[in-house]
Amino acid sequence: MSTAEHITHFTVQYGNLGANEVQKLRLFPNSLTGSAFSWYITLRPTSVQSWREMEDHFHAQFYRTEPMVFVADLAKMCQFLDESVEKFVSRFKIARYKCLTMLSENEFTKMALGGLHFEVRKRFAGQKFTDLGQLVAQATSYELLLREEEDLKSSSLGIYYKPPAPTIMGSRAPKVADFADYEDCDEDYEISITEIISGKPYVCKALAQMAEQSGSAPAKTFRDRDAKNKYTYDTTKAELVFDHVGRTVG
Incomplete structure (x- = not known):
């Protein structure tokens, strides 16, 4: 005042x-x-x-002399990068009150819309608003959707590789993932690669087939429990198998 x-x-x-x-x-x-x-x-x-x-x-x-605000100054106002629609329109209103040129509410609303971020301007291009309050209500809702979409994009790194194409009885070779497609991507991806080499097979003594006391067939207790699942190896020695594989590969 x-x-x-x-x-x-x-x-x-x-x-x-x-x-x-x-x-x-x-x-x-x-x-x-x-x-x-x-x-x-x-x-x-x-x-x-x-x-x-x-x-x-x-x-x-x-007494403090306040600078005059002209219509051209209002038309040049732009929303800051980290500024919300509501805060920008509030700043626009303060500047409008200092402007002595009388314009309709519709004209002021058009100028305020022109100062918003590009995505918001593109969404409401050509749409008429009765006043600044209506502009704030609709633009703020759309702004929240854009922010939510951006959060979803930043929270996911996407797919690391392309799944191989299905084959029918050897009709064609499986499609190998083309990692060149990711060379131009700005995000950093972590890719694990395993090489399969040929050589002498390894024998792990812990992988002994389980059999009945007679030694003629696998234990009936496992087969009778679930006909679909047949345990032909001693699962209690899984840790030994894991340690053996680790020492062999290392």
Whole structure:
């Protein structure tokens, strides 16, 4: 609030007392707060003799010249990179109040829409809004969807490889993943590769076939429990098998 607005508001608030300069001088401190009140109490008792002198002292102490805002300035306003639609429109409104050129609400809304991010402008291009409030409501909803979409993209690294194409009885060779497709990708991918080499087969003594006491067939207890699952090796020695494979490969 400017100094002129403060004095006008004070005069209107006290109504009929506004015509009495003595009463205005006595009541004026009641309208001051913060630094303005601190300034008032530091005045010398005899430094102000009339209401006119009080106005002059008040303007000289707190009057600040605010820069003029033109229509061209409003048209150049743009939404900051990390600024929400709501905050940008609030900043646009403050600047609009300083503009002395009278335009319709529709014209101001068009200028505000032109200052939003490209994705939002593209979404609402050609759409008419009755006022800035409607623009904020719809643009904010779309902004939240864009933010959610961006979060989903950043939370997933995508597919690491291409699955091989299905083959029918050797009609064609399986399709090998082409990692050249990922050379131009900006994201870093971690790819594990295993090489299969030929050589002498390894024998692990822990992989002994389980059989009944007679040694003629696998244990019936496993076969009878589930006909589909037949355990032909001693599963209690899985750790031994794992250790053997680790030592062999290493």
